[in-house]
Amino acid sequence: MSANGATLVANNIHKAFGDHEVLKGVSLSVQRGEVVTLIGASGSGKSTFLRCLNLLEMPQQGELAIGAHRFAFGKGPRAPKDAQLAQLRENVGMVFQHFNLFPHMSVLANVTEGPRQVKGMARTEADALGRDLLAKVGLADKADAFPSRLSGGQKQRVAIARALAMKPEVMLFDEPTSALDPELVGEVLSVIRNLAAEGMTMVLVTHEMTFAADVSTRVGFMNGGIMAEIGTPEETIRQPRSERLKAFLSRFHETH
Amino acid sequence: MYVWEFAALKPYWGLIGQGLLVTLFYTVTTVVAGLLIGLVVGILRTTAPRWVSVPLRLYIEVFRCTPLLVQLVWMYYALPVLIGVDMSPAMACFVALSLYAGSFYAEIFRGGIEAVDTGQWEAGRAIGMRRGKIFRRIVLPQATQVMIPSFINQTIMQLKNTSLVSVVAVGDLLYQGSVITATSYKPLEVYTIVAVLYFVVLFPLTLVADQIETRMGAHR
Numbered sequence: 001m002s003a004n005g006a007t008l009v010a011n012n013i014h015k016a017f018g019d020h021e022v023l024k025g026v027s028l029s030v031q032r033g034e035v036v037t038l039i040g041a042s043g044s045g046k047s048t049f050l051r052c053l054n055l056l057e058m059p060q061q062g063e064l065a066i067g068a069h070r071f072a073f074g075k076g077p078r079a080p081k082d083a084q085l086a087q088l089r090e091n092v093g094m095v096f097q098h099f100n101l102f103p104h105m106s107v108l109a110n111v112t113e114g115p116r117q118v119k120g121m122a123r124t125e126a127d128a129l130g131r132d133l134l135a136k137v138g139l140a141d142k143a144d145a146f147p148s149r150l151s152g153g154q155k156q157r158v159a160i161a162r163a164l165a166m167k168p169e170v171m172l173f174d175e176p177t178s179a180l181d182p183e184l185v186g187e188v189l190s191v192i193r194n195l196a197a198e199g200m201t202m203v204l205v206t207h208e209m210t211f212a213a214d215v216s217t218r219v220g221f222m223n224g225g226i227m228a229e230i231g232t233p234e235e236t237i238r239q240p241r242s243e244r245l246k247a248f249l250s251r252f253h254e255t256h
Numbered sequence: 257m258y259v260w261e262f263a264a265l266k267p268y269w270g271l272i273g274q275g276l277l278v279t280l281f282y283t284v285t286t287v288v289a290g291l292l293i294g295l296v297v298g299i300l301r302t303t304a305p306r307w308v309s310v311p312l313r314l315y316i317e318v319f320r321c322t323p324l325l326v327q328l329v330w331m332y333y334a335l336p337v338l339i340g341v342d343m344s345p346a347m348a349c350f351v352a353l354s355l356y357a358g359s360f361y362a363e364i365f366r367g368g369i370e371a372v373d374t375g376q377w378e379a380g381r382a383i384g385m386r387r388g389k390i391f392r393r394i395v396l397p398q399a400t401q402v403m404i405p406s407f408i409n410q411t412i413m414q415l416k417n418t419s420l421v422s423v424v425a426v427g428d429l430l431y432q433g434s435v436i437t438a439t440s441y442k443p444l445e446v447y448t449i450v451a452v453l454y455f456v457v458l459f460p461l462t463l464v465a466d467q468i469e470t471r472m473g474a475h476r
Contacts, residue, residue: 117393
């Protein structure tokens with residue numbers, strides 16, 4: 001595993017909720033600096049797979065390696081300890097569909113919470129880092145505001161800054177623009193685009209096909225709990241092989 | 257027309273003051289103890305396995321579904337016999353009032369904790385925070401905000417409920433009132449003063465509660 005020098009290797013990930021098998025052996029290997037987008041119908045398992053990559057969902061079978069963090073799942077291996085999970089997540093940032101900002105903290109405190117509480121960074125240093133990151137996502141003037149005062153797009157940009165504050169090796173985005181009003185989608189996508197340009201390793205789940213085609217090094221199509229097709233955007237989105245992917249993409253062109 | 261004679265109570269002011277202090281003492285101590293019980297029980301009810309949470313549920317329901325007066329009397333007369341320990345009236349009252357308050361506070365805590373969106377837990381986990389830290393820094397502060405109005409209500413009830421300790425001859429405000437009545441033969445004046453004193457202590461508390469509620473509303 002990971003012999004090819006990949007930053008992230010997920011191998012044969014299985015996950016079921018009760019009797020419902022959501023992931024039926026999904027594998028993905030991501031090189032440093034790659035941007036991999038996962039597309040697929042709702043219920044195809046793409047969000048669940050993404051959540052398995054920072055172990056917010058615990059796979060029942062398979063292996064995961066991100067940087068130096070290695071996990072094996074199943075009946076044999078022991079369940080990872082709380083501390084191991086926390087260490088993995090320090091290195092894997094995640095941005096949620098519904099932002100999940102801490103509403104009782106200022107924007108700056110949201111961003112500095114991780115560095116201060118998890119890494120034990122001093123306040124002045126964390127504040128400086130936080131202000132830098134807020135400037136980077138275009139929200140330098142909102143540092144002292146509370147999340148309730150922000151628009152959806154601003155909230156999501158704060159959430160991105162919060163994840164970046166941990167200096168993760170990999171960033172995961174779970175439908176980061178799905179909860180946004182259409183006119184606010186662009187500002188969030190442009191922040192993600194800048195991250196891609198800086199060489200951040202990212203895995204995204206999104207329904208923004210044009211964006212996916214534009215920013216991704218590879219696009220994976222998930223269907224029925226498996227990675228049905230994966231390749232360059234050119235291959236997956238412009239020249240889909242399977243009928244299912246063709247049907248999925250054509251539905252998209254109709255509605256968008 | 258009844259002629260009020262509050263002046264007749266002059267010799268008893270000291271006693272009334274003493275009674276008020278006992279009432280306040282019982283309120284403060286049993287609220288603090290009740291909050292501690294409630295916090296622990298409330299947290300365990302949301303996180304602990306069934307063999308812990310089911311007995312806790314039983315505790316809560318027993319204390320919520322029996323009258324406090326019955327609990328006080330039972331603690332004083334029955335419990336000492338059962339466990340073979342002498343319990344002073346003061347101790348019995350403290351135990352009963354604390355457990356009673358704890359059962360209500362526990363439900364308030366549980367409700368508040370469960371009202372916090374699971375996305376908050378996930379956001380904390382996603383930046384590498386551990387369970388305990390997420391609970392203390394992310395979930396509990398938000399839960400507390402939701403709980404404050406219920407807390408204040410319950411605390412007001414608790415102060416009023418302390419009047420029941422007079423039944424087992426603990427010298428609270430109401431008990432002193434009845435003692436004074438027996439010697440002064442002025443029940444109207446005495447019990448009016450007692451009522452006014454309860455009101456004077458509690459009414460400002462409700463104002464504070466209102467203010468906190470409005471302020472919190474403005475935050476959302």
